[in-house]
Amino acid sequence: MEYTIEITKSKNSRIGEVDFTNLQFGKNYSDHMFIAEYIDGKWQNCRIIPFGDLSLSPASSFMHYGQAIFEGMKAYKDEDGNALLFRTEQNHKRWNISAVRMGMPEIPYDLFSASLNELVAIDKEWIPTQDGCSLYLRPFMFAADEFVGIRPTENFIYCVITSPAGRYYSKPVKVLAADKYVRAFPGGTGYAKASGNYGASMLPLKEAISKGYDQVLWMDGFEFRYAEEIGSMNVFFIVDNVVLTPALNGTILDGVTRDSCIQLLRSYGLIVNETKVDLEEILKASKAAKLQDAFGTGTAASVAPISHIEYKGTVMELPAIETREISNRLKKDLEGIKSGRVTDKYGWISKVKSHISALV
Ligand SMILES: Cc1ncc(COP(=O)(O)O)c(C=O)c1O
Incomplete structure (x- = not known):
């Protein structure tokens, strides 16, 4: 029409x-x-x-x-x-x-x-x-x-x-895993880009900023143990060369950048698991020096490296940005495709x- x-x-x-x-x-x-x-x-x-x-x-x-x-x-x-x-x-x-x-x-x-x-x-x-x-x-x-x-x-x-x-971010992002507030519940509006989702996130965000963080890492609303997404981004972790990202379960946004990144990462030959991401496991990986990378993805933020994650009182420090070959390549390729500098094989x-x- x-x-x-x-x-x-x-x-x-x-x-x-x-x-x-x-x-x-x-x-x-x-x-x-x-x-x-x-x-x-x-x-x-x-x-x-x-x-x-x-x-x-x-x-x-x-x-x-x-x-x-x-x-x-x-x-x-x-x-x-x-x-x-x-x-x-x-x-x-x-x-x-x-x-x-x-x-x-x-x-x-x-x-x-x-x-x-x-x-x-x-x-x-x-x-x-x-x-x-x-x-x-x-x-x-x-x-x-x-x-x-x-x-x-x-x-x-x-x-x-x-x-x-x-x-959107001029430096790596520090995130604080939620342990009190919940962004979305099954049956709610988490998967919609509804303005109220963002209004309700302002108080937790203010509290996270007052503790020195840039964003809240939203967690499941039952155990505060499984990662969901970040204020304006989906979230990815890399442990032992395997990429993990929370599955689309109705409480997170189906990010266009998330989907594009999954396709690019798989094209690099990597395994990408869309799954429940257990922060207890991420913490163990971090202690064993196996947590190679964590980053957010979003239209505004592109591919944004995470430098610190605080989870239940423990702060995980991520490796230096220069060592993060996978997400650095991902960001370059994605931004290159978007700006016409890299051939768009995906249409x-x-x-x-x-x-x-x-x-x-
Ligand atoms: C809560 C939330 N999650 C994820 C994303 C990433 O979505 P997209 O990649 O489509 O921008 C955004 C940004 O729009 C967002 O606000």
């Missing part, structure tokens, strides 16, 4: 105000944003407009009940100046899984893809090309009924904003295609 997208271009670009040599993550926003509204059971009023404030009723239902989801993706520019997207169909699949879990309408692939392609095309100049930088894409959707009362929502707003961004990359913005 074709969607008509109306375009109103911004009169003055803000691109000159941004220091592209010193980009931080999540601080600057490009000139335009995409909006569509779900009214009377269909997506309509699709438009690209100058980035700016939204005007919303304080009775909008998401503000009270947190019915909201989001995605995170990245656009790169290759050496020929083409804008590239990575595995859009995977993020779209997860988007609809999140939407269904949160009682929200699905978005057809054509609309999801058009919103991203047209927006990136119009703000192509905002894609940074420095090492480790990209244009971060943030699609999100929220419940927009003007109704204070709990009932299934009928109106929704879908929006996409984009942000030129540098690295993960698509060139941004605009049907309309070139005409405006």
Whole structure:
């Protein structure tokens, strides 16, 4: 199905105000944003407009009940100046899984893809090309009924904003294994990219930061013994050349980077076990100097080495980054494919295609 997208271009670009040599993550926003509204059971009023404030009723239902989801993706520019997207169909699949879990309408692939392609095309100049930088894409959707009362929502707003961004982590990450708070339970919303999952993680994160850590390593909610994932990343361990990562069990996010890394690691001839990862075993491996590596994977964070893990009062220190041949290679290959520097044997990359913005 074709969607008509109306375009109103911004009169003055803000691109000159941004220091592209010193980009931080999540601080600057490009000139335009995409909006569509779900009214009377269909997506309509699709438009690209100058980035700016939204005007919303304080009775909008998401503000009270947190019915909201989001995605995170990245656009790169290759050496020929083409804008590239990575595995859009995977993020779209997860988007609809999140939407269904949160009682929200699905978005057809054509609309999801058009919103991203047209927006990136119009703000192509905002894609940074420095090492480790990209244009971060943030699609999100929220419940927009003007109704204070709990009932299934009928109106929704879908929006996409984009942000030129540098690295999410500039140094190896220290994680604190949760021993009190739980991110997700079977039957809950752990597998959905639901905003409330992140809201509920802020207090544990604040406490972890106050103890000198960067992130919480979420654990199972029964014994606090089996690793689940990190605040914004899936997690991998390497013991004796075998890669271990928590299996998809309904309480963790099915990361697009996780899946891509598993495919790349297997292509290196490595065994990757998607399994229950027992931190007691990881601790034993660490004491026996067999824990070679631990890293997080995510769109924002790429492949992020972990330097320390605190588990039930014991701190495991991981080997120096230079010795981590597998994850260093993984990061290089993944970032290379995404930015068009390494041949994409997997069909993960698509060139941004605009049907309309070139005409405006
Ligand atoms: C909780 C959580 N786990 C894992 C991930 C990694 O997912 P992806 O690789 O699709 O970005 C993210 C990031 O979106 C996340 O927020």
